[in-house]
Amino acid sequence: MDQIVADMFPPTQIAYPVIFARFIGAILFGAVIGLERERKDRPAGLKTHIMVSLAAALFAIISIESVHMPGLDQDAVRIDPLRVVEAVTAGVAFLAAGTIVLSKGEVKGLTTGASLWLSGAIGLALGFGHWMIGLFVTSAAFFVLYVLGRLEHGRRQSEVEKE
Template structure:
């Protein structure tokens, strides 16, 4: 039964193979990490973790768009469902909520990583809704690793995001 479930999860990728999705998510994390590190070195408010989470979320939104675009939603006049509108609605709504928790206090930006993680949670939700549970799990795992490992590194170095 577990083997059947795992087969179903890995075979549920129709437009982007799981290995390709994982490589894309990891590359987004790495490349955003390069930019985030540069910002971090310059003591900018949006640092390493924030940039990585935003890039992973954006990557996930595109992969989910590709996956949803490959699904059958009806033909011609029957088509009443535009999967890209779902992505637009979620990203706009979650971005609005995330922006609401970011604030400046005494000249210091607060909660920006939390805002990025909320946006990322929207992408994870879209993935799950599209039936891309494995993709959502990959993404959540990468993000938790980023947050956990980088927090420990920041403690060792005495820096923060």
């Protein structure tokens, strides 16, 4: 039984409270973007953005921890954390592409796809412990989606009224 408990709580490079804080940060930062998409009733909203950000944070943390796992820290085994960044980027891009559709000659969902991709990047930033980078990019994303989105909507309304 002791072996099972030891296996459930192995020693980590990053302390468990820090890992959990990074996950909570990824959830909160993903939620900021997801709430804005949810408010606009987009197909990928709050839950999807949180899940993408949280998954990316998990991949980042696992890549850090795997470098320090017994048996994997030998010279014969090469673990490259940057491959995790590439894998998350490709995986989220595939998911984001699914939100983009061509309807009646118009491309729709492009911004939502981009916001999913950005949520993955923010999750990676948090997973690797780059809180300030994640916070800045989340703030910038909110500005782009909400503030510029309102300006864009106002401009479109003006054009419609002129016609």
